[in-house]
Amino acid sequence: MFDIFFAGMALIILFPLLLLVALFIRLESKGPVLYYSLRTGTGFKIFRFYKFRSMYINADQKVKDLMHLNQYNNEEKKEQFNQVNPVLCETCAQTGKCQYPIYADGAKWCEKDEVYLHSQKNGSAFFKITNDPRITKVGNFIRNTSIDELPQLWNVIKGDMSIVGNRPLPIYEAEKLTTDKSVLRFAAPAGLTGLWQVEKRGKGKMSEEERLMLDNTYARNQSFTNDIKLILKTIPAIFQKESV
Structure with a gap:
């Protein structure tokens, strides 16, 4: 209930911002405002994962x-x-x-x-392109500020995700994380924000081992109190320059 209440209030409060972002996306480049991909969450459940479009349509x-x-x-x-x-x-x-x-x-x-x-x-399970030429100017801004993630509040209301948890992964990444040392991360909820986003954002590149360790740490220590602490830490973390 907390997740649904939090996500619903956030959507109401942020509605003007969401409209403004949608407008700028459409003004800069042709194409839809939103897109979705298939992601793997808690217990390897697959669902539609929504984001603001941050790349050119081609x-x-x-x-x-x-x-x-x-x-x-x-x-x-x-x-x-x-x-x-x-x-x-x-x-x-x-x-x-x-x-x-x-x-x-x-x-x-x-x-x-x-x-x-x-x-x-x-064969790395995680991948990220640096200085990706496909990203628009608006896309670069909404990615660095995590605004592109706000449509996932709808995922929270639908029950696909929680506010706090391990990030849901693309299927091709989840397929590589089925060993005993990595599968623990899928016991935790899929979240809009989480431990590694708060701990490592703005601190440079993070290795695959570090990210997996933080995911497993969250899964082992998950509690409502810890989730509230992570929510409070997320706001200042958003303003760090570099996303991890």
Whole structure:
């Protein structure tokens, strides 16, 4: 009940801000204001995860351009990949259709495009592009201030997420976290904010091991009191320059 009450009040209070953000997104670039992707939450439950759009609508094509550059030194794999299917990533091409779709106003693209080369190289479960050229100016601002996450208040009202918890992961990341040392994170609620966002935001890059350790720490020590403390710490953390 606390989560639903908190999310409902937040949506009412922030409604003017949400309208303003939506307006700026539409003014800067064509495309929908919101998009959703499939995420994995508590107990590996899969749900639609909402965000403000922070990228250009042709972001998938920009990724393919970056993928081409990154594969410069591996001509054989590049040729094989392009011949299989120039639209789908290699994993999706094996089945003939996209396995990791993102949706927005009827448009669909593959969420795994941006991580294909990285996962082929080192198999990391977490991935993030620095200075991503697909991100709009408005998108950069709403990402750095976490405003792009506000539509997830609707996820909280629907019961998909809690206000505090471990971040819900894309399916391709969750698939790599099924070992004994990592599966504990999925025992905790999926949250809008959490321990690693508060502890590490603005402190530079965070390793995969650090993030997983903090996720497991939250799962072991979850309590209403700790959640209130994290909510209070989230507000100043938002104003840190760099997001983790």
